[in-house]
Amino acid sequence: MQAAGITRSQNVVFVLPPDWTRSATFLTPVLDRLESPDPSTPGAQVLVIAADADAAMALARSANALGAARGLTALAA
DSSP: OOOOOOOTTOOOOOOOOSOGGGTHHHHHHHHHTSOOOOTTSOOOSOOOOOSSHHHHHHHHHHHHHHHGGGTOOOOOO
C-alpha cells in the first residue's frame, strides 16, 4: 500500500507536536513541491498556521533558509 503524498491542487494539513524546532522535517517536502516564484504573479503558495509568534518566526526562518536557493521567501505574520 502506498502512502498518500502531497500533490498540486490539494489541501494538506500537518499537525505538529509542540517541538517546532524540527520544522525542516515537514517543510522540506512542502517547499520541494512549490513552483518557482514568478514576479509577474505574486501570491502565497503555502499557509502555515503557528500557535504563537515565536513558533511563527522559527518556521519562517526555517522556510527561508530551506527555500533561499530557489528564490522562495516566507513571512511570519
